[in-house]
Amino acid sequence: MASAAAGVPVIVVCSVEYQQQQAAVESSTSLHRRSANYQASTWDYDSICSLREEEAGESVLQLQATTLKERxxxxxxxxxxxxxxxxxxxxxxxxxxxxxxxxxxxxxxxxxxxxxxxxxxxxxxxxxxxxxxxxxxxxxxxxxxxxxxxxxxxxxxxxxxxxxxxxxxxxxxxxxxxxxxxxxxxxxxxxxxxxxxxxxxxxxxxxxxxxxxxxxxxxxRAPRLQAMWSLHEEQAGADDDDDDILQLARVDFNLVQALHRRELAEVTRWWKESRLGERLPFARDRVVECFFCAACIAPEPHLADCREVLAKTGSLIVHLDDIYDVYGTPEELRAFTDAIATWEPPCGAGDALPEYMRTMYAAIWETSTTAADRVLSKHGCHVLPLFKKQWHELCKAFLVEARWHQRSYRPSFREYLANGWVTSTGPLLLLHALPAAGAAAVGSDGDRLLTTLVELSSTIFRLCNDCASHEAESQRGDAPSAIACCMEEAWCAGEEQARAAVQGLIADTWKVFNKEMSSSADQSMAVAADLCRNLARIIHCIYQDGDGITSPTHRMKRMVKDLLFNPVIVGTCIGNLACRQLHIVCRMQVLQDKAIY
CATH class of the missing domain: 1.50.10.130 (Terpene synthase, N-terminal domain)
Structure with missing residues (x-):
């Protein structure tokens, strides 16, 4: 197998004869494939990749931040x-x-x-x-x-x-x-x-x-978004030049934003090189939204590895979800699930898969293997078997939902949620994020508390997602949601009561999470607990007024842009000069809604 750059999926090249045979098979089944007509990505990846930071402007802000922190x-x-x-x-x-x-x-x-x-x-x-x-x-x-x-x-x-x-x-x-x-x-x-x-x-x-x-x-609320909103609220202060707390908040926001923007450019380059958006055009292309979520789950500067693996894994998950939920045939889905279970190198595991699935498998295998190698190198923890296991668990859970849809089966609410907290994809995301942050990994000894926190945050993920997407998914004829399953319960009088019950369960799940958090005393567990909590928090935000991943609204795009591309103005002459340099680097078109989306 030819070597590849770190993090870039290996694309398997098969014989012309095999590709022709596979094309014939796919052509014969094309009538059975569904299409969700997902909104195309509106972000200009070339503009994002071309962004450059002015080191002079940033170094001025770093010096200013050091002084302000001491004050x-x-x-x-x-x-x-x-x-x-x-x-x-x-x-x-x-x-x-x-x-x-x-x-x-x-x-x-x-x-x-x-x-x-x-x-x-x-x-x-x-x-x-x-x-x-x-x-x-x-x-x-x-x-x-x-x-x-x-x-x-x-x-x-x-x-x-x-x-x-x-x-x-x-x-x-x-x-x-x-x-x-x-x-x-x-x-x-x-x-x-x-x-x-x-x-x-x-x-x-x-x-x-x-x-x-x-x-x-x-x-x-996600702390990073709350910081952005609080800064906007306080911008009109008359004496803000004498307010060290506000000045530090502004400088720190711009410094962290500049770091996140560089990381986004790297992740976007990785995504373009993978060519998944081109090779799987039926799926949602949401790499920018996934990085936005990663920056809200793990915002602190020292969690760069965590943000990277969250953004990459999240982008792959969105595509994989669409394969199981919309595009793949039952036979293909079973074959892909079996291939993930073997976890062989892409050149050996792809023979039974159609081309689009070989591309997907290669991207998953390469990305998680690279992430596991980094954890082993930096933290001495061998997590690849755990990554492999959780990818397989997710695929099995996706397959269960696909079979429910195929057979028009409506599970009970309890049965749905037992599978649904896994298909939320929260466990897989957190399993990759926790070791990258230097926290304990789910599956290690003595991890009962962490396992519980992962399940609770993933349950909130599932329920918030379903509240936002139920109507659209029902119209598409997708697999049942928590709302639909709740409506089938004997005590439920209709959709309004079902939604109220699900919202009540979200609140109750938060109470259990709060109680479990009181056991997270040591520093390592505190970091892990924060990641789990921030996952639940950003989920509330992106699903607050619709499905911000499937159909990003103007509000969602505005939040992404303000968080990642728009620096705030700092209230001193030096700070303003540095901030203007960052604005110039981001190109004025970004601020005028012309270049990035």
């Missing part, structure tokens, strides 16, 4: 030592760092502050509902068990003040909003937090405010 660290530690700011000020700074996406620079300092406040709470919160809610949410988000008592004491005091007709102001609105957000960190059985959420919603509505329809709670 913010001093501010954080100063607030920690000052007893007069034990409540709102201290937690407000941490909340801002998290919301603006720069808390990862101060993880140890933040954890120390939260643990210190946890030991002293609630005595140091002075009946402050806002601070109590922030602390509760932050502790549980860190995997630190926090009792609901401190939150409920403050809520009861707040309710008493309202009933006593004490004048309330904006601070009280902030407290109610913080209480609402904290309620999403509930564990199973904590009904008092459901009551707290209802109280917050009702109280805000009574004041003329409220929670907007379709609002995603903070706990369900």
């Amino acid at each position: 913010v660290r001093r501010l954080l530690l100063q607030e920690r030592e000052d007893d007069d700011t034990a409540g709102r000020s201290r937690l407000g700074i941490i909340h801002r760092l998290q919301s603006l996406g720069i808390a990862y620079h101060f993880q140890e300092e933040i954890k120390g502050i939260l643990l210190s406040m946890h030991r002293a709470a609630p005595s140091n919160l002075d009946d402050d509902l806002h601070s109590a809610a922030l602390l509760f949410r932050m502790l549980r988000a860190q995997g630190i068990p926090a009792s609901t008592d401190m939150l409920l004491v403050m809520m009861r005091a707040f309710r008493f003040r309202e009933e006593d007709e004490v004048v309330v102001g904006s601070d009280d609105d902030d407290g109610l909003l913080a209480l609402y957000e904290a309620s999403y960190l509930a564990f199973p059985g904590e009904t008092e937090l459901e009551e707290a959420r209802a109280f917050a919603v009702q109280s805000l509505a009574a004041r003329g405010g409220g929670i907007a329809a379709g609002h995603l709670p903070l706990h369900w």
Whole structure:
């Protein structure tokens, strides 16, 4: 077999006679193939691959970031030592760092502050509902068990003040909003937090405010996207040049974005060289969207290997899904599943497959083998058998769904979900991401917690996907969805009730995830837990108002563009110069919607 560049699929070249025979077979079965008429990719890959970064502009931002980080660290530690700011000020700074996406620079300092406040709470919160809610949410988000008592004491005091007709102001609105957000960190059985959420919603509505329809709670939002949205919200600040936190957030966003953009260019070049988009034209070409998801699952700069394998594996999965869901014949799908089970080099495993499947198999084999070699080299962990096993598990689960469709079989909701959390593709994505991030791999010893987190995040993936795609897939006559299976249950009165039940299950799954997160104490497990959680979070985003992968909306494209191509303006002269250089490098056409898509 001819050698290939790392990460580039090996394309098997067969004899002319064999190709003619295979073409005849495919021609005879072409009438049985379906087409979903998927939206073509609207991204200009040549423009993405030609992007270059100006090192001078980026080096200026690096120096500025170093100075700003020290200033913010001093501010954080100063607030920690000052007893007069034990409540709102201290937690407000941490909340801002998290919301603006720069808390990862101060993880140890933040954890120390939260643990210190946890030991002293609630005595140091002075009946402050806002601070109590922030602390509760932050502790549980860190995997630190926090009792609901401190939150409920403050809520009861707040309710008493309202009933006593004490004048309330904006601070009280902030407290109610913080209480609402904290309620999403509930564990199973904590009904008092459901009551707290209802109280917050009702109280805000009574004041003329409220929670907007379709609002995603903070706990369900991808941190990298939240950072982008928070930056946009704070751009109008009059004194932002004196705001070190905001300045650091802007500089850091641009630096991380520049890194992600270089990585996207490399992944896009890999995709073009694989020629999968050309050889499998019936499938969705979504390499840019897959990298966008990877950048939201593993945004920190040091997780470059993780982003790369997530983006590549995700792009392959989208194509494989379309083979099983739409294009492949039953005989071809069985043959492909068997070929994956053998995991032979492409030149030996492709004889029984049609040409388009040989191309797909070669891309999977080469990409996962290269990823496994990198993990072995960097972390000393032999993960290729696990990769092979999970690819086979996914193909078997896809095959089950294909057979359900072929036989017009409608599984029970329980039967569907037992298979569906695997076909969500979450397990395969996370299995590749975790070792690349230096975290424990599913399948290793003592991984019960990690296995559980993977299953829970993949279940959320499956259910969110089905809520968004049910209508379109029903019209195409695809395999049943969670909504369709739920509608067949005896207790379900129709689609509206089925959707409500699925949404309720998503919320309940998050509660179990929250509880399991409280066991992720050591650093290695914390990294793995964050990857699992961020997968569930980005799924909420891309399926919030439709299927952002199958049919990317303008909102989806705008998010991709803002996250990966549009730097934010930095509020100093030096920062603005560096930022302008990055803008020029990205080509003004990118900012004017002309070149990239």
